[in-house]
Every structure is written in C-alpha cells, then in structure tokens.
Amino acid sequence: MAIRIPLSVPVVGPAERELLLEALDSGWITPAGPQLDAFEAEVARCTGRARAVGVSSGTAALHLALVVAGVREGDAVLCPTLSFIASANAISHARAVPVFVDCDATGNMAPGLLEEAIAAAERTGRRVGAVLAVDLYGKVADHDAIGAVARAYGAPLVVDAAESLGARRGERPAGSHGDIAAVSFNGNKIVTASSGGAVLTDDDELADRARHLATQAREPVPHYEHRVIGYNYRLSNILAALGLAQLRRLPEFLTARRAHREAYRALCAEAAGLEILGGDDEGDNCWITSVLVDPAATGQDPVRLREHLARAGIEARPVFAPLHSQPVYADPVAYPRVLDGTADRLFATGLSLPSSPASLPQDVAEVCERLAGALVRTGAAA
Numbered sequence: 001m002a003i004r005i006p007l008s009v010p011v012v013g014p015a016e017r018e019l020l021l022e023a024l025d026s027g028w029i030t031p032a033g034p035q036l037d038a039f040e041a042e043v044a045r046c047t048g049r050a051r052a053v054g055v056s057s058g059t060a061a062l063h064l065a066l067v068v069a070g071v072r073e074g075d076a077v078l079c080p081t082l083s084f085i086a087s088a089n090a091i092s093h094a095r096a097v098p099v100f101v102d103c104d105a106t107g108n109m110a111p112g113l114l115e116e117a118i119a120a121a122e123r124t125g126r127r128v129g130a131v132l133a134v135d136l137y138g139k140v141a142d143h144d145a146i147g148a149v150a151r152a153y154g155a156p157l158v159v160d161a162a163e164s165l166g167a168r169r170g171e172r173p174a175g176s177h178g179d180i181a182a183v184s185f186n187g188n189k190i191v192t193a194s195s196g197g198a199v200l201t202d203d204d205e206l207a208d209r210a211r212h213l214a215t216q217a218r219e220p221v222p223h224y225e226h227r228v229i230g231y232n233y234r235l236s237n238i239l240a241a242l243g244l245a246q247l248r249r250l251p252e253f254l255t256a257r258r259a260h261r262e263a264y265r266a267l268c269a270e271a272a273g274l275e276i277l278g279g280d281d282e283g284d285n286c287w288i289t290s291v292l293v294d295p296a297a298t299g300q301d302p303v304r305l306r307e308h309l310a311r312a313g314i315e316a317r318p319v320f321a322p323l324h325s326q327p328v329y330a331d332p333v334a335y336p337r338v339l340d341g342t343a344d345r346l347f348a349t350g351l352s353l354p355s356s357p358a359s360l361p362q363d364v365a366e367v368c369e370r371l372a373g374a375l376v377r378t379g380a381a382a
C-alpha cells in the first residue's frame with residue numbers, strides 16, 4: 001500500500017519558493033553568495049554559536065569538524081553505538097577508528113561507559129583523537145558529563161547535532177555544546193536545505209580552517225594554489241536559500257512535532273507496555289518519536305506492529321540498528337566497543353512513528369488508534 005502517513009517528510013511552500021527564486025535571480029548559482037552568508041548567520045544565531053560554515057551535508061560537516069578538531073590517522077574516536085551510520089563513517093573518513101560506546105536509557109551515550117571505553121582505548125596505545133557525542137532523535141545528550149570525561153583525557157568534544165536543531169538542554173541550544181559541532185539539513189531533518197549541513201563553533205580559527213578545507217583548501221592568491229588536500233564541501237547558494245526559508249519556520253515545525261509527541265505520550269499513558277524512548281521531553285525538538293514495545297505486556301513486537309501499520313499506509317521504522325552490529329563495523333578487534341546491552345535492547349523493542357509536520361493531528365490520532373487496536377488484540381495476528 002502507498003504511504004499515506006510518512007515518517008518524516010519536508011514541508012515546503014510559498015516562503016521557500018520565494019527565497020529560491022530570489023537566489024536564482026541574484027545570479028549566485030554557486031557555492032557562495034548572499035543567501036549562503038545569510039543562512040550561515042541564521043544557523044549560528046539558532047544554535048548560539050559565533051560561527052557556522054555551510055557545507056554540502058551533515059556527514060561533510062562532521063568529517064570537517066573532526067579534522068579541524070585535530071583528529072589524525074589511526075586515532076581512536078569514541079562514539080555512541082546507537083546512531084545513524086554517518087556518525088561512524090565521518091570518523092572513518094578522517095582515517096580514525098570508531099570505538100563504540102553504549103547508551104543509557106535516553107538513547108544517548110552513557111558517560112560512565114565512555115570513561116571505561118576511553119581508558120581502554122588509551123591502554124591499547126592509540127591516541128584518543130576526540131569524543132564524538134550524538135543528540136539522538138533530537139534529545140540533547142548530557143554534554144556536561146560527556147565533556148568532563150573528554151577533558152580529563154585531553155580529547156576535544158565534537159557534537160553530532162544532526163538531529164537536534166531547535167532542541168535545548170537547560171538554557172543551552174542544541175549545537176552550542178562541545179568544541180565544535182555539526183548539524184544536518186538533509187531532507188528528513190527538522191529543517192531542510194534538501195541536503196546540506198553546517199560546522200558550528202565559537203573558535204574563529206577552527207571555523208576558518210573548516211571553511212578553507214571545504215573549498216579545496218585554495219589559498220587566497222589569484223592563481224590556484226593548494227598547500228594541503230582539501231574537499232569540495234561548500235553548500236550551494238541555491239540550497240542555502242531553501243534552508244534559510246525553512247529556518248524561519250523552525251518554531252512552526254517544533255510546535256507540530258511536539259504536538260505529535262504529546263499524542264503519542266497520551267497513548268503510552270493508556271497502553272500498558274508502551275513507553276516513549278528518551279524519557280521526558282524537556283527541551284527535545286521531538287524530531288522523531290519512537291516508542292519502546294514491551295512484548296510481555298503488549299503481546300506484540302515492533303516488527304509486527306510496523307507491518308500492521310504499513311498495511312494501513314503508515315510508515316514506521318525500527319530504531320537505528322546499533323553501529324557495532326553493522327556488517328561494516330562488526331569486527332570487535334578492528335572496532336573496539338564497550339557495551340552493556342542497552343542499544344541492542346532499544347533496537348529490539350523500538351519503533352519510530354510518523355512525526356512529520358506534514359501529518360495532521362488526525363493522522364497521528366489514526367496511528368495511535370491502530371496501535372492501540374493491535375495491542376488490544378493481544379496475541380492475534382495483527
């Protein structure tokens with residue numbers, strides 16, 4: 001059946017059209033221009049950072065962040081195992097080795113296990129290049145605790161805020177934590193430029209180096225001169241225009257996603273054995289809402305529930321498969337890990353539900369009804 005209620009799709013309209021046409025008419029059909037400058041200023045403002053460097057993807061932003069933070073070939077970089085593959089791939093792109101750390105019940109990296117993993121990584125004789133923390137599904141991680149461990153080992157904290165734009169922890173906005181951070185503007189994110197990302201930092205030197213590397217490390221001389229190997233990572237001015245229009249709608253998108261979270265939370269309050277992944281919503285941008293399904297209490301499992309929803313044209317997805325179990329990173333000798341089974345449990349029991357502002361309250365009400373109906377028919381083939 002065709003998808004009627006998607007997991008997360010972009011919402012664009014007249015505001016995006018207007019800025020896109022303005023960018024086209026400006027003649028800046030390049031990875032430079034006034035829309036890109038304005039976009040960077042707005043991203044920096046939203047994240048409470050002094051500088052934002054617009055690049056072609058969140059993965060490129062993370063790669064650059066690691067490189068300018070000083071990560072070198074062969075370094076160990078600690079990262080949570082419960083994340084999207086790009087978190088680990090960016091470490092590999094920097095020729096470093098991801099070391100996987102399990103999460104706590106919120107889904108974010110557990111600071112206690114990080115301490116264990118970083119000490120173990122040091123004992124193997126590898127230099128610890130950085131700690132890469134992720135704000136999973138739009139919940140800002142405990143960067144105070146994670147940063148304290150990183151600092152104790154002299155490692156910079158790089159934050160993957162790809163999913164958390166608009167979220168806060170206490171007074172601090174997502175993207176403001178760590179020595180340097182990265183955000184994504186991919187099509188499925190809370191704000192999209194169709195694709196794109198940004199490096200965020202308060203350090204002018206780091207920002208300038210990221211920008212330099214993103215433009216093929218071209219020296220500022222009339223002829224083409226390059227002293228180091230750079231990348232073609234700058235964001236297109238056209239895409240920046242789209243991103244700028246979307247950023248102005250961030251409050252609207254936050255309101256819609258948070259309202260969907262409330263509806264799912266109400267379902268969980270009524271249905272025994274269903275619980276929201278991440279604990280309370282304090283400060284979350286509610287980018288994606290996932291529920292944890294207790295098979296004993298519900299007589300269901302996430303696989304059957306997903307298929308049940310799919311038959312009604314409702315898109316749901318498993319929670320991210322832990323990175324330590326991905327075939328490409330499965331070798332525990334090549335890719336060390338410190339695990340306590342939490343990420344495996346969240347993967348086995350988690351189901352991500354439609355969270356898009358494109359969905360109306362009645363769409364989410366339908367998702368809740370269908371879920372509740374499947375749980376009532378405990379044990380039946382849903």
Ligand SMILES: Cc1ncc(COP(=O)(O)O)c(C=O)c1O
Nearest residue numbers: 057058059084086087162184186
């Ligand atoms: C946690 C996380 N890190 C990194 C990325 C990479 O962003 P992009 O797709 O823009 O390269 C994503 C999203 O795709 C993500 O969810």
